[in-house]
Amino acid sequence: xxxLFNLTLNGLATGMLIFLLAAGLTLIFGLMxxxxxxxxxxxxxxxxxxxWIYTTTGSFLFGIIxxxxxxxxxxxxxxxxxxxxxxxxxVQQILITLGLMLVLSEMLKVIWGPNQLTANPPEYLxxxxxxxxxxxxxxxxxxxxxxxxxxxxxxxxxKNTKIGLVVRAGVMNKEMVQALGINIKKVFMFVFMIGSGxxxxxxxxxxxxxxxxxxGMGMEFAILAFIVVVIGGMGxxxxxxxxxxxxxxxxxxxxxxxxxxxxxxxMLLMAVxxxxxxxxxxxxxx
Amino acid sequence: MSELLKINNIETYIGxxxxxxxxxxxxxxxxxxxxxxxxxAGKTTTLRTIMGLNPAxxxxxxxxxxxxxxxPTYTIAQKGIGYVPEDQGIFxxxxxxxxxxxxIQKENEETHKRLDxxxxxxxxxxxxxxxxxxxxxxxxxxxxxxxxxxxxDNQLLLIDEPSKGLAPIVVEKVMESILQMKDQTTIVLVxxxxxxxxxxxxxxxxxxxxxxxxxxxxxxxxxxxxxxxxYLGIA
Numbered sequence: 429x430x431x432l433f434n435l436t437l438n439g440l441a442t443g444m445l446i447f448l449l450a451a452g453l454t455l456i457f458g459l460m461x462x463x464x465x466x467x468x469x470x471x472x473x474x475x476x477x478x479x480w481i482y483t484t485t486g487s488f489l490f491g492i493i494x495x496x497x498x499x500x501x502x503x504x505x506x507x508x509x510x511x512x513x514x515x516x517x518x519v520q521q522i523l524i525t526l527g528l529m530l531v532l533s534e535m536l537k538v539i540w541g542p543n544q545l546t547a548n549p550p551e552y553l554x555x556x557x558x559x560x561x562x563x564x565x566x567x568x569x570x571x572x573x574x575x576x577x578x579x580x581x582x583x584x585x586x587k588n589t590k591i592g593l594v595v596r597a598g599v600m601n602k603e604m605v606q607a608l609g610i611n612i613k614k615v616f617m618f619v620f621m622i623g624s625g626x627x628x629x630x631x632x633x634x635x636x637x638x639x640x641x642x643x644g645m646g647m648e649f650a651i652l653a654f655i656v657v658v659i660g661g662m663g664x665x666x667x668x669x670x671x672x673x674x675x676x677x678x679x680x681x682x683x684x685x686x687x688x689x690x691x692x693x694x695m696l697l698m699a700v701x702x703x704x705x706x707x708x709x710x711x712x713x714x
Numbered sequence: 715m716s717e718l719l720k721i722n723n724i725e726t727y728i729g730x731x732x733x734x735x736x737x738x739x740x741x742x743x744x745x746x747x748x749x750x751x752x753x754x755a756g757k758t759t760t761l762r763t764i765m766g767l768n769p770a771x772x773x774x775x776x777x778x779x780x781x782x783x784x785x786p787t788y789t790i791a792q793k794g795i796g797y798v799p800e801d802q803g804i805f806x807x808x809x810x811x812x813x814x815x816x817x818i819q820k821e822n823e824e825t826h827k828r829l830d831x832x833x834x835x836x837x838x839x840x841x842x843x844x845x846x847x848x849x850x851x852x853x854x855x856x857x858x859x860x861x862x863x864x865x866x867d868n869q870l871l872l873i874d875e876p877s878k879g880l881a882p883i884v885v886e887k888v889m890e891s892i893l894q895m896k897d898q899t900t901i902v903l904v905x906x907x908x909x910x911x912x913x914x915x916x917x918x919x920x921x922x923x924x925x926x927x928x929x930x931x932x933x934x935x936x937x938x939x940x941x942x943x944x945y946l947g948i949a
Contacts, residue, residue, distance in 0.1 A: 590815065597805040597816045604803035607765055608817045608862065609791035 430561050435680045441568040441637065443676020444575025448630030449649055450656035450668045451582065452623020458599040458663020460616050462511055463518060465525040467627055468650025469532030470506075474499050474628025475641040476536050479547045482632075488550040495632035496625045502532075503624025507617050529647065536643040544642040547635035571633050578626060579669050586665065595619055599663050651691075652679075655698045661708025670710055718743045718870055718900050719764070724773030724783070726763045733759045734770070735924040741870070746892075746901045748915035748932065750908070750946055756924040757904040758800055761872045764902075765797050766790045778869070792819065796863030800874040800904075802855045806848030810839050810858055813847050817862035824867060831898075832861040835891050853884035860891065870900045877907040885910060908948055912936050920945045 453467050474495040482491025510528055514520040548554070549567040557564045586592035594615055598605045606612050634649070635641045656675050660667030675694050682690040701709055719741040726734035734756050741747045749757045762768040764775055766787040775783040782790050791797065805813050818825055833840045836857040842850060847858060856876055863871050876892065877885040889910050892901065896914070905911040911918070911932075918935050920928040922945055935941060942948040 593808065593812050593816050597808060597813075600805045600807055601803055603767060603787075604799065604805070605816070606787040607767065607791055607797040607799070607803070609788050609819045609866070610816075611786075611788045 430563070431684075433562050434565075435684055436677065437564065437568050437572075439677035439680030440673060441571040441575075441676070442679060443673040444571050445630050445634050445637065446649065446652050446656055446676055447575055447669050447672035448578060448626045448633070450653040450660070450672050451579075451665060452626045453653050454657045454660065454663055454668040455595070455599075455619050455665060456623050457657065458665075459595060459602070459619050460511075460515070461518075462515070463521050463525065464506075464511070465522060465650065466506060466510075466528035466532060467525075467623070467653065468646030468648075469529045470499050470502055470624045470627040470646070471631040471634070471649050472536060472641070472643060472646030473502055473532060474631030475547075475635050475645065476540055476545070476631075476643075478628070478632025479545060479635045479641060480540065482547070482550075482635075488553070488636075492629065492632055495628045499625040499628025499631075500621045502628075503621040504617060506624070507620035511620070512613075529650075533643045533646060542643070544640045545635075546640050548639070549636040553636070567636060571637060574629075574633060578629065582622070582626075582665065591615070591618060652694065655694050658698050659701050659709055661710045664708060664710050667708055667710030671708075716743050717741065718778065719902070720774075720776040721760075721764070722774045722776070724760075724763055724770040724775060726759055726768050726770050728759065728768055733768075733924050734763060737763075737773075737921060737924065737926050739919045739926055739929070741900060741902055742917075743869075743900050745916040746896055746903055746914050748911045748918045749902065749904045749921055750911060750918055750935075751921040752945065752947060753906075755921045757921050758874055759924075760921065761797070761799075761874050761902065761904060764790070764872060765795065794867065794869040796866060796868035796871045798856075798859045798863045798871065798873040798876065800878065802859040804847040804850070804855045804858055807846060809844050809846055810850070811843050813858055813862060814865060817865055819866045825865060828865050828867070832864050835894060836861055851884075853880050853887065856880065856884075856888055857891070860888075860895075864895060864899070868899065870902065871895070872902045874904045875906060876903070877905060877910050889914060908942070908946060 449467065449471050453464060456462050456464050477498040478491040478495030481494035482488050506528065510524060514524055553567045553570050555566055557566065586596055594605060594610055598612055598615055602612055652675060656668055656671040659674065660671030678693055678697065679690050682693045717740050721737060721739045724734055724737050737756065737760050749760060751757050759768055763770050766785060770783045774781055777793060777795065782793065805816065808816065814829065838854050839857055839861055842854065847855065850858060860873065876888050880888065885907065892914055903911065903914060915932040917931050918929065919926050927945065928941060
């Protein structure tokens with residue numbers, strides 16, 4: 429029982445980190461039809477910048493804010509100067525964003541060195557609670573809570589604000605949004621910025637979760653995020669959180685019971701979804 | 715009546731295809747101008763070119779005295795042109811209310827008056843206010859699409875085949891509402907249903923092979939059997 433609980437908690441925490449990366453990816457794909465392979469790079473940049481600010485200032489909150497701002501900034505730069513010229517051309521998008529992913533990873537090594545950095549949770553998030561036989565690690569709960577808050581916040585934004593409505597409408601029919609007098613390019617930039625900020629938040633939260641961060645972490649997590657986007661339905665925000673939890677849980681359980689199959693099972697899940705329900709478990713854009 | 719829209723010899727390509735090869739037309743304020751022609755003649759492309767969705771490669775489009783052919787679609791819409799596309803362009807996952815909210819450019823007293831007017835014209839929209847647009851019937855989707863275009867202070871509405879795929883009784887309803895809106899705004903209507911077009915329209919333009927080939931008051935076309943047979947396939 430205790431084992432199952434801990435595996436579940438671990439899976440949920442990992443799922444939330446993947447969700448933070450995948451949610452931006454799915455919104456960017458859904459609205460802008462852009463396959464952004466550099467998204468993992470923003471996750472890694474969030475981790476490095478956030479952990480650096482955290483260790484420099486001693487404030488984890490400053491680290492989180494710094495990481496999100498870094499994500500916003502890099503998102504704006506990426507959309508404006510790198511993605512915009514290749515809208516509508518998937519081949520060029522894949523090539524340019526893969527290139528950007530490499531540049532972002534290498535830049536981390538140039539700035540912070542080639543070695544991995546260590547990161548610990550702040551004092552108030554260290555340790556665990558004991559309830560009966562069960563040990564609940566505080567930091568994992570923290571990640572789950574932050575992930576849920578972000579999910580709720582973005583859901584609120586999408587359902588209750590004009591910009592959110594426009595984003596949802598844009599995912600369904602970009603042309604019509606423009607014909608109603610809305611500058612879709614500004615909406616693109618907003619979504620890219622939000623998506624990048626979420627990825628960077630995921631990165632900084634991941635640091636103390638794993639204990640170490642390294643320049644290649646973006647690519648590793650991006651693979652999981654792409655699996656989640658496919659399983660959840662490309663462009664489907666709610667689907668991305670459900671699929672992220674599914675992938676997080678399956679990864680956690682498989683890593684314990686059949687460790688050699690932990691990544692393969694997610695790939696298998698994606699392949700099955702593509703065969704049985706190509707539009708994703710939770711439908712397409714929406 | 716003064717000209718609200720003047721299109722001068724526009725040409726439009728879609729990919730490598732030269733769709734519009736010289737469309738010229740004038741739309742007078744307060745009138746319903748109907749674009750007629752066979753399938754593939756270029757009527758829909760004409761509306762899309764006015765909206766900037768398929769920009770013109772040659773020629774000019776002047777709206778309220780200003781050239782708009784090189785402006786982006788959203789700016790053209792902001793200048794006061796509402797668009798009801800052939801496929802209605804409903805945001806299927808958004809409710810009727812949300813579809814209207816996305817459409818409203820400026821929320822003010824005038825907009826609320828227009829919203830009230832349009833909801834009285836199309837009571838079904840009020841009835842299904844919280845229902846997703848994708849679940850509406852074909853006629854209700856058409857009403858929603860027209861309502862979205864009308865709710866802003868648009869001086870010109872471009873309506874593309876509002877009768878397409880609708881049951882005759884629904885066509886009648888849509889036709890009645892366009893007739894009512896005629897008093898409030900100027901309309902360019904693309905319509906294959908000649909009965910509807912001739913009832914609503916004040917004047918017509920026939921487009922054939924991407925060119926305007928004939929124009930005149932609607933009354934004239936109603937009486938010209940030869941032209942109807944030649945260009946519209948009506949015996």
